[in-house]
Amino acid sequence: MYYVNPNIKSLYRTSYNESRKQFLRLDMNENPVGLPTEFFEKFIDNIRPEYVAMYPEMSPLIDKLARYLECQPSNICLTNGSDDAIRLLFQVFGEPGKKVVSVSPSFEMYSVYSNMYGLVHEPVTYDDDFQVNLDQVMNSIDHDTSIVVLLNPNSPIGTAWSETEVRAIIEKAQKNNAIVAIDEAYYYFSSSTFVHYVDKYDNVMLFRTFSKMLSIAGARIGYIYSNSHLIKEAKKASSTYAVNYFAVEIAETILDNPQIIEELMDKEREGREYLLAQLENHGYEYHFNNGNYLLIKTNKHPQYLFDELKRRKILIKVYNNPILSDWIRVTTANKEIMQIFWGSFKEVDHN
Known part of the structure; x- marks a missing residue:
């Protein structure tokens, strides 16, 4: 038998193999509509075959991000989505046999990478009120x-961390020579950011992505923002060209057109507020923690709702975790999309 890394061999992974193209996708916190058509078509018109034939040039995008964050280019590492940032975190800074502390339930890849790189995942679980004990x-x-x-905010549940809590956690980690990764994948939906702690502490790494609000999950691009020492080490483990030409170009184009970001934010907010109003008016219990998703406690069993909505070409998220077994998670989007969801949801979940 050929050698297989035992951490990989014992790892359990699942994947969604069905095509999602013909569905209204409200299950993975993507923007189901995407970027404005006119904006996207103008971007495509500027693509030239000779540029696609070249390896991507990443410096212009890094410079734009540095100006946006008011930092130096040496403080930024581009990644193949947030997923790649998490991989670099574990590969470079994860000491085998030591612990990874996070909350649970949360983004599954933190647990996956803990096992993959031989660390011990020690999750702190939320209670039934979706609170975590500091x-x-x-x-x-x-x-x-x-x-x-x-995770700021954490998907799918949780209340926002306070400045006092985050500071205390960072300082306790610093005393124990531990890295603190602040995952702000949902930054554009949230009213808070802890980006300022990158300058204050030498053990903080901040992750962001273009996948959620910025609506290019398929392009796979994100970045790490940290001090130059940690970024230098992370880049050593990065692929030579971690992000592709299309991802770099469209990310640059988005940053060059901040009005597009404002438009995306306004449309998501309008749709979310519509859905929240409907849930309030119809007496639903729900949980919202400043991401582009809602947890809804349903009348019917969540799996029944999943099956019936899927039959109507709408995808939602359900959970096996006992804390979430009575809830569904729905991605929020513009008002038109939320109206479509609400119409079908109301039919399926009536008393």
Whole structure:
């Protein structure tokens, strides 16, 4: 038998193999509509075959991000989506045998990469009120901790971290020589950011992505923002060309047109507020924590709703986790999309 890394061999992974193209996709927190058509077509018209034949030039995008964040280009590492940023975090800074402290339930890839790179995942679980005990988080951070993960906001549940909490966690991690990764994949939907801690502490790495609000999940591009020392080490493990030409070009184009970002934010907000109003008016219990998603406690069983909505070509998210077994998660989008969802949801979930 050929050698297989035992951490990989024992790893359990799942994947969604069905095509989602013919569905209204409200299950993975993507923008189901995408970028404005006129804007996207203008971008495509500027693509030239000779540029596609070249390896991508990443410096112009890094420079734009540096100006946006008011930092140096040496503080930024482009990644193949946030997923790649998480991989670099574990590959470079994860000490095998030590702990990774995060909340649970949360983005599954933190647990996956913990196992893949031989670390011990120690999640602090939310209670039935979707609250996490800060003392539990603090007590989990000790000399055996390698990485602490803070998601701001956390998908699918949780309340926003406060400045006091984040500062305390970072300082406890710093005393124990642990890296703190602040995942802000949903930054554009949230009213808070902890970007300022990158300058204040030498153990903080901030992750962002173009996949959610910026609507190019298929392009796979994100970035790490941190101090130059940590970025230098992360880049050593990065692919030579971690992001492709199309991803770099469209990310640059979006940053050059901030009105597009404002338009995307306004449309999502309008749709979300419409859906929240409908849920309020019809007496639904729901949970919203400043991402582009809602948890809804349904009348019918979530799996029944999943099946019936899928039959109507609408995808939603359901969970096996006991805390979430009575809830569905729905991606929020513009008002037209939310009206379509609400019409079908109301029919399926009536008492």
